[in-house]
Amino acid sequence: MVYASLMNPVSTFTISLALTTSLCSTANLSGQDDTTSGLHHASPEQREYTQHAMLLAHPALEGRLPGSPGIAAAEQAIVTSFQSSGFRPAFGKSYRQPFEFKQGGVFGNRSDAQIVTGVNVGATLPGTGALRDQWVVLGAHHDHIGFGAFGSRSTAEVGQVHEGADDNASGTAAVMLAARLLGERFTQKADSTPGETPRRSIMVVTFSGEESGLNGSRYFVEHSPIPIEQIDLMVNLDMVGRLVENKVQVCGTQSANVLPELVQAAAEGIDIIPVLATGLTSRSDHASFYREQVPVIFMTETVFPDEYHTPEDEAWRLNFTSATEAARLAANIVLMASLYPKQLEWQEVPGFETAEGGPSISDIKIRFGIKPGNYGDTEPGVLVSGVSSGTSAEEAGIMTDDLLTAWNGNQIIGVREWMLMMAEHEPGDIVTVTVLRNDESLDIPVMLKPR
Incomplete structure (x- = not known):
């Protein structure tokens, strides 16, 4: 070089x-x-x-x-x-x-x-x-x-x-x-x-x-x-x-x-x-x-x-x-x-991630295969705005407009929190993903494929 x-x-x-x-x-x-x-x-x-x-x-x-x-x-x-x-x-x-x-x-x-x-x-x-x-x-x-x-x-x-x-x-x-x-x-x-x-x-x-x-x-x-x-x-x-x-x-x-x-x-x-x-x-x-x-x-x-x-x-x-x-x-x-003419007063942000250890997004070894549609929304969960072909999500039956609400029983707060959950897994792991579909809660087993 x-x-x-x-x-x-x-x-x-x-x-x-x-x-x-x-x-x-x-x-x-x-x-x-x-x-x-x-x-x-x-x-x-x-x-x-x-x-x-x-x-x-x-x-x-x-x-x-x-x-x-x-x-x-x-x-x-x-x-x-x-x-x-x-x-x-x-x-x-x-x-x-x-x-x-x-x-x-x-x-x-x-x-x-x-x-x-x-x-x-x-x-x-x-x-x-x-x-x-x-x-x-x-x-x-x-x-x-x-x-x-x-x-x-x-x-x-x-x-x-x-x-x-x-x-x-x-x-x-x-x-x-x-x-x-x-x-x-x-x-x-x-x-x-x-x-x-x-x-x-x-x-x-x-x-x-x-x-x-x-x-x-x-x-x-x-x-x-x-x-x-x-x-x-x-x-x-x-x-x-x-x-x-x-x-x-x-x-x-x-x-x-x-x-x-x-x-x-x-x-x-x-x-x-x-x-x-x-x-x-x-x-x-x-x-x-x-x-x-x-x-x-x-x-x-x-x-x-x-x-x-x-x-x-x-x-x-x-x-x-x-x-x-x-x-x-x-x-x-x-x-x-x-x-701005006035003082900007600091306020605590609810939900600030305080941990510096543990998994990072860069550690993710699997690809779930959805396009999140509500990144940054105030309501918990991850909305599925699209599903990629040949991915873990498609093969498990995840559908567009599903709302991912839980991962192995743990609530999904938002996209970043969900990514940190994914960072804890290896290809081949099977997880239970809870989705809300047409007002019905479904538990769907998903085998995670490598990225």
């Missing part, structure tokens, strides 16, 4: 610029029709987002594993993007915050886990007036799992590059685009408004070490360059590249009373639909802030794709149009929160 010998910042900077130049050229993208079709007619924002995402998910970055030359190149590209958007260094005179952590397995629990150095990348846009010392943080994790030595859901292709296009080049690219939009919008607002409008300062930060257990965000809150009590909101984007039916799940709005109305207002003029979810997962970087009683918003997909944590999570599969809209929505949320 190109990056095998790039072991210093100068080299990674050079290769980042070379990759950026190549990705900006349509000629160099010929042959990737699924990725680039329609780019000539795309908006400037969509073209910018596409270039960011394709750079971060480029195979030459070898899956952005912390401690590797590939992730160093990604981090340099992020720094360059933040600088060009007019943001200042977040960590003294540096855009980088290095830290050490244990990498490997779920939350670093493999016996062969190693100590590596991760790097958070952060930048700031100062606020004005009475709100200047309060902050809104916009973030995403930029790391992935490299060649899949840990965290991979693929057993057939061990050792292949896991590009991590959706997870989480998509969220990182959204933060990069949102930073540029925020820089422009603050300048425009200052030019059009007499005097200084009070607004909170903004920090954009991308975290490393998330895949081994939120290491970067946890280190950030423990060594924050700004007092944690002065952070009024943290917005986290994780997997926004493959939105289904133009819907983005927005979790955490219960963590401050004004957030549901703020999100709906921010969505005006945005061509995606925010689905306000109940509950809040602890398995992405917003959780590190929530535990410090910072209000949070978590933006993610409504349905996890089958390619999650496999070598097939590639850039050509991304929906660049809807992902660009997710970036615009995030920018609007941050802008409106920065201008």
Whole structure:
């Protein structure tokens, strides 16, 4: 691979610029029709987002594993993007915050886990007036799992590059685009408004070490360059590249009373639909802030794709149009929160997952074979909006419009909770799935097939 010998910042900077130049050229993208079709007619924002995402998910970055030359190149590209958007260094005179952590397995629990150095990348846009010392943080994790030595859901292709296009080049690219939009919008607002409008300062930060257990965000809150009590909101984007039916799940709005109305207002003029979810997962970087009683918003997909944590999570599969809209929505949320004149008071979110151990979604070895139709709904259960051919669900007789209510007698609260239940099983296991069909409760035995 190109990056095998790039072991210093100068080299990674050079290769980042070379990759950026190549990705900006349509000629160099010929042959990737699924990725680039329609780019000539795309908006400037969509073209910018596409270039960011394709750079971060480029195979030459070898899956952005912390401690590797590939992730160093990604981090340099992020720094360059933040600088060009007019943001200042977040960590003294540096855009980088290095830290050490244990990498490997779920939350670093493999016996062969190693100590590596991760790097958070952060930048700031100062606020004005009475709100200047309060902050809104916009973030995403930029790391992935490299060649899949840990965290991979693929057993057939061990050792292949896991590009991590959706997870989480998509969220990182959204933060990069949102930073540029925020820089422009603050300048425009200052030019059009007499005097200084009070607004909170903004920090954009991308975290490393998330895949081994939120290491970067946890280190950030423990060594924050700004007092944690002065952070009024943290917005986290994780997997926004493959939105289904133009819907983005927005979790955490219960963590401050004004957030549901703020999100709906921010969505005006945005061509995606925010689905306000109940509950809040602890398995992405917003959780590190929530535990410090910072209000949070978590933006993610409504349905996890089958390619999650496999070598097939590639850039050509991304929906660049809807992902660009997710970036615009995030920018609007941050802008409106920065201008909100009152304090955002933290509130506990019922159903927050507190456990950091146990199975992870990346551990799922089976494929059930349905398309969930109500991800993020407030009612418990998982609605079946479609059944895939040749899967466990089809062979067991699961039908469209069934509502999955229990798994081996345990209530199914929602899609994420159900996925964690699936992570506990091996191919060949037989489970009893309770479904509600035409107001009748049925217990259906299902033999689980491998993914």
